[in-house]
Amino acid sequence: MSSVEVNELSVRAGNKTLISEVTLAFEPGTWSTIIGPNGAGKTTLVETIAGLRRPSHGAVSILGEAITEMNERERALRVALVPQHPVVPSGMSVYDYVALGRVAHHGLFHPASPRDRAVVESVLERLSLVEFRGRDVATLSGGERQRMVLARALTQSTMVVVLDEPITGLDLRHQMNMLELMKSEVHECGLTVVATLHDLTLAGQFADRLVLLDRGEVVIDGPAAAVIRSDELAKRYGMNLRVVDVDGADVVVPVRHGDNVNGA
């Protein structure tokens, strides 16, 4: 059974169609990345998968259950979200922030159980956040902060994790670190990751599968290497793109001033 099924999903805001009849399925233990130009509907799609938007038509189901049939708590036990612009509640400690991921487990009227605390400790350990546990969240650097937001999502202990542009504003090393961390979680815990990324090179290197979205519709859906090399990619971005092989890794390079938009 697929862990996430998106079935003929349409999402409208007013009379504008953001997502149009998208059908996709995501398997356990895989990393899929949604790519596409600005305004393609990537964030709308992942927010709908995370249950923050209601489908106008069609359905999203997580582990076989329709997302619109769940309440917030049931949903939070099945899918976790790393938002594009997380709110940083100044004054809260890193530990307390990461522990927010356990709220769906212990509930709003009970304190964290020993098991909840053990999960938080283990995630802090895995993400090298132990030394920051007592720090005010507002004092962290961009890289530390993103790691902390990821930690909160992982403490939710869900099988599905949705990442919306998780590396925005990070330097190259921290971008790689962040994605490597997530990749090892996918392997070790058999997670299903659905991410959006602007960086096509990183998208190609970290995802098992790429889905190219444009104007709310799926254009290509396939193994990362194939999608990166397809002519359609350059066409949809409206520019000249080349894929260069560097030590076995695909690197997508934009080339300035090309008349031939289909690349070399």
Add this chain to the structure above:
Amino acid sequence: MAFVAAGTVVALFVAIVCGLVIGPTSVPTWRVVGDIFAHVGIGHNTLTPLQSTVVWTLRAPRMVIGLLAGSMLAVAGGTYQGVFRNPLADPYLLGVASGAGLGATFAIIDLSHGVGTPTWTPLLAFVGAMAAVIVTWLIGGRSIRSNTSTLILAGVAVASLLTSAQTFLQQQSSAGSITRVYIWLLGSLASAGWGTVWLVFPYVIVCIIICVGAGRALDVMSVGEEESRSLGVPVRRVRFIVIAASSLGTAAIVSAVGLIGFVGIIVPHIVRLLVGTSYRRILPISVIFGAAFLVFADTIARTVIAPSELPLGVVTALIGAPVFVIILSLRRPVPV
């Protein structure tokens, strides 16, 4: 944290004793303390019949309504600041004050036939306060796309409409009734008897319990609506329940004692500076601290120019503002 909690409990006890001991009829402190213990079954009565009447019939209900008003306004303010994620939020944000003001003004000016403050003033104030919050909610809180800013703006609009209606009523009336309206608006615990206490007690206790119980939810909601939903919090339901509880409790208090300003905004901030940003700590400590603070303020209000009284709202601001400024200068920036 434990230190602050213990400190506020001691402050509360001292405030209760001051509220019972201080006044024109002198009653020795030890006798009052002894009599408090006698009331809970330890030892014997230590007061003369006259002293007993002064302490338990005149001062005690006034002290108890002060406790209730202080805790309710403080916890409602803290709750509003949490639910709106806004440091300027106070219990009057959604129109409770202006609604109560209009209700009371209507009662005093139009129903009093020019004399006195009619007995249904509290009832009309309560109805006005609740009506204002409900209208604000219907405008700004119901729609699926509304957020807390919409609700705050709806509150501002409703409040200015009701205030202008109240001003119009006042402008049409005699100078005598304007004075009575003004006195009512300033807030006072002077008219409180045991009847008032028992009338507001059930509302206030239930509302305080709901607000304090929402502490953990408000902590999660400090990461914003979307993220707290993704963490499993039914944000809209929590928001509705805590706003309903804070508003109901505040309306009950306002209708009994008038508009006492400053407690609801300043007490939660003082507490936050002392115990940190978690609403699980801020709200329960605010309940105790607010109660102690208001009883102290009222003791001052009724003694410094006795036999006349200072308006309670003036005293709360006179004490509260300097205390707040001192703490603010020691601990900054203001966390929310």
